[in-house]
Amino acid sequence: MLHMHPSPPIFHFGHILGSLVKMNHYPTAISLSKQLEFKGITPDLVTLSILINCFCHLGHINFSFSVFAKILKMGYKPDAITLTTLIRGLCLCGQLRKALHFHDDLKAQGFQLDHVSYGTLINGLCKSGETKAGIELLKRIEGHSIKPNVVMYNTIIDGLCKNKLVADACNLYSEMLVKKISPNVVTFSSLMYGFCVMDHFKEAIALLNDMKLKNINPNIYTFNILVDALCKEGKIKEAKIVIASMVKSDVELDVITYNTLMDGYCLVNEVKKAKHVFNSMSQIGVVAPNVYSYTIMIDGLCKKKMIDEAINLFKDMQRKNMIPGVVTYNSLIDGLGKSGRIADVWNLVDEMHDRGQPANIITYNSLLDALCKNGYLDRAIALFMKMNSRRIQPDKYTYTILINGLCKGGRLEKAQEVFRYLLIKGHHLNVWTYNVMINGLCKVGLFDEALALQSKMEEKGCIPDAITFEIIISALFEKDENDKAEKLLREMIARGLL
Structure with a gap:
C-alpha cells in the first residue's frame, strides 16, 4: 500500500494500524506510522489517535502529548475517544494530578468529554486509593450535561469497599437508588466483598436476597467472594449452603x-x-x-x-x-524439613534452582528451621551467612529461628549476640522473639537476666503474653524458686492472663 500510486485513502492505513493495536503490537504500529509520514502521506485524526494510544500503552506519555500537540497544530478537533486515551495514559503512569489538571484545561477550552472519559478518570483515582477525589469528581459531573452512570458509581463503591469504608459504600448505593440509577451484578459483588472483609456475613447473605428481588442474577464472582470469606472464617457448613445455592441457580x-x-x-x-x-x-x-x-x-x-x-x-x-510455583516448593520444603528429611529438602532446593524458581525468604526460613531442629547448627549458621551474599534480607522470623536454634544447641552467648544486634539495629521485635530468648536464659538458670529482658520488652512497647510468664514461672518452680514463681503468678492473674 505504501508503494501504490496514487496512495490509497488514509482510512485504509488506519484499519491496518487499528488491527495491530488490537493485537497489542504497539511498537509495530508506531514504526508503520513513521513510514507513513516518511512517504509523505498525511495522517488523519484516526491514525494520530492510534499513535497516541500506542505511546500510552508503552508508558511514553510525553510522546503521546507531542502527537496531541500535532493534532491541534494540524487543525483537527480531537474527539472524546482521543482525549480519554490521554487521560487513561496519565492514570496508567500514575500521574493523577496531571490527569485532573488536563481535565480542567480541556473543560476550560471547551472540549467535550463523555461518560467513558469520566469513568476512566474516576477509575484511575480509585485504583490509586484516591477514592475521596473520585467522589468529588462524581459530584462535579452532576453540574455538567453528563449524568453519572452505574459504571462510575460501581468504581467508587468498589474502591470504598476495598478500603473497608463499607458504610460510605452503602450510602453511595442508597444515593444510586434515589437517583434511579439501577445497580447491577458488579455493584452487588463489590458490596458483597466489603461486607465479607468486615465479617458482616448476615448482610452479605441478605444481599443475595436483595439481588433476587431486583431480578439480578449473582454470577460466579459474586458467589466466590462469599464462599471464600466463609471458608477463611472456618464456616464451612455455611459455605457449602452457598455452593448448593449456586448449583440451584445454575451457576457452574x-x-x-x-x-x-x-x-x-x-x-x-x-x-x-x-x-x-x-x-x-x-x-x-x-x-x-x-x-x-x-x-x-x-x-x-x-x-x-x-x-x-x-x-x-x-x-x-x-x-x-x-x-x-515458589509457594508449592516452599510448602513441600517446609513439610520435609519438619519431618527431618533434610536430604530430600536439598534435592528440592536444587530442583527449584534448575527450574529457574529462585528461593525466597520463606524458603530460607524453612531451611533454617529444619537445620536447627535436626541438629545441623553449623550448616544453619552457614546458610544464614549465605543469605546475605545472595541479597536475601533476613526478617524477624529468620532471626527468631536462628536464636531459638542457638539456644537449644547450647550456644546461648551467640544467641544473645544476635539478639543484641537486633536491638542495636532498631528492629521492632515481637513477643515470639522475646519469648525464645527468655526461654533460652531460663533453661540455663539465668532468671535475673530473663526477668530483666521481660522488663525491657515492655519498655520497647512489646507486651508480654501468657507464654512469657509461663516460661519463667515453670523454670522458677523447677529450680525451687517458689517465692519468685508465686509472685509472677499473682502478676499474671492481675494482668488477666490466667
Missing part, C-alpha cells in the same frame, strides 16, 4: 470455588474432606485442578505430616506438565 462452579472449599477444609484441619473435593474435581472432569489446587493440597498434607502423599501429588503435577 469453577476452579476458584473448588480451591476455596479445599483451602477452607485445610484451615480447619479436615484434610481428608479437602482431598475428597480435589479428587471429585478430577473425576467429574468439568473443572480441572490447577497449580493452586495442587499447592493447597500439598500444603494441607504437609501440615498433617502426610509427606508421602504430598510428594505423590507433587510428582503428579510434574507428570501433567504443570510448573510448580
